[in-house]
Structures are given as C-alpha cells and as structure tokens.
Amino acid sequence: MQSGGKSMIKARRFGKAELKSVDRAREAAEEMISSFYVLAPREWERVNYEVRTLEELSPEEICDRALAQVLCYDCVKRIGASTVERHDLYRICLQDDRILRASDRIDSGRLALEPLLLYVLTHELVHIVRFSQHLQRLDLAPEFRSQEELSVEQTTRQILAPAADRALQRVIATFANG
Numbered sequence: 001m002q003s004g005g006k007s008m009i010k011a012r013r014f015g016k017a018e019l020k021s022v023d024r025a026r027e028a029a030e031e032m033i034s035s036f037y038v039l040a041p042r043e044w045e046r047v048n049y050e051v052r053t054l055e056e057l058s059p060e061e062i063c064d065r066a067l068a069q070v071l072c073y074d075c076v077k078r079i080g081a082s083t084v085e086r087h088d089l090y091r092i093c094l095q096d097d098r099i100l101r102a103s104d105r106i107d108s109g110r111l112a113l114e115p116l117l118l119y120v121l122t123h124e125l126v127h128i129v130r131f132s133q134h135l136q137r138l139d140l141a142p143e144f145r146s147q148e149e150l151s152v153e154q155t156t157r158q159i160l161a162p163a164a165d166r167a168l169q170r171v172i173a174t175f176a177n178g
C-alpha cells in the first residue's frame with residue numbers, strides 16, 4: 001500500500017535520450033540471447049514480449065523492490081464467439097526511477113545507464129526464454145524462486161561476458177555484491 005505522501009512525489013522517468021538507450025540495449029540483448037540459446041528466427045518470433053517504461057505502466061505493474069519485472073498476460077484474439085489465436089505475452093516492466101538511481105550510484109556521469117539497461121534486459125529476457133521454452137514454470141513455488149534467480153543470474157553473466165567492456169564489468173560487479 002502506498003502512503004499518501006509517497007504518491008505526491010513524481011517518480012523520475014526516462015527522457016528521449018534514455019528511451020533511445022532502452023532501444024539500443026534491447027536490440028543488443030535480443031541478439032546475444034538468440035545466439036546463446038541458438039534460437040531460429042521463427043522460434044524467436046514466437047517469444048512474444050514487449051518492453052514498457054514507467055510512463056506506460058499501470059499501477060499494479062510498478063514495483064519498488066526491483067529494477068524491472070516480467071509479467072505474463074494471456075492474449076486472446078477473438079472473432080465473434082470463437083478464439084482465433086491465443087498466446088502468452090510477456091511484458092518487461094522497467095522501473096525508470098529505480099534504474100536511474102542505480103545508474104547514478106554506479107556512475108554519476110550516466111555512462112552506466114546503457115550497460116545497466118543491457119544487463120537488466122538480458123536478465124529479464126533469460127527469464128522469458130526459460131518460461132517460453134518450458135525450462136521453467138511461471139507458477140514456480142516460492143521456495144524455488146531464489147534458486148531460479150541464481151541460475152538466471154549466472155546465465156545472464158555468461159551471455160554478457162564476451163561483450164563486457166569496462167562499463168559493463170562495473171555494472172556486473174555492482175550487482176555481484178548484492
């Protein structure tokens with residue numbers, strides 16, 4: 001529950017330049033993930049996902065404990081009474097304000113923002129690929145979640161290792177310590 005005072009403070013949001021960083025990081029993350037999992041373009045197309053930033057999030061998609069979260073929606077296309085298509089849609093909900101704060105902590109010159117976005121998006125996409133390939137259940141019991149987080153995190157680092165320049169190494173090191 002949100003206190004009255006808290007909702008009065010407007011959360012920081014990505015501006016134009018930052019949104020461009022989101023696009024670039026997303027492209028780079030997609031490329032690395034699909035080659036890591038050796039996904040054919042057709043398989044990749046079946047992974048329905050979208051990236052949303054704070055401005056586009058509904059109140060229940062906003063979380064104050066993580067930099068991002070993935071939500072799964074059941075999409076149904078209907079014509080009249082019959083279902084013509086049904087698929088899962090994964091939505092990566094980026095929490096702009098938390099990401100900006102984390103980026104400031106790593107480097108106040110904001111050089112960390114794009115590598116941080118790359119790290120966050122890669123991590124969330126690993127979750128999505130694991131769900132969509134049924135390597136992991138969506139309704140994972142709470143006692144197994146931290147183990148799953150650990151494997152996702154290890155995979156994320158493995159994927160990013162070849163691309164890790166100094167800025168990205170710094171981001172990874174920051175999160176390695178919690």
Ligand SMILES: [Zn+2]
Nearest residue numbers: 123127149152
């Ligand atoms: Zn995670």
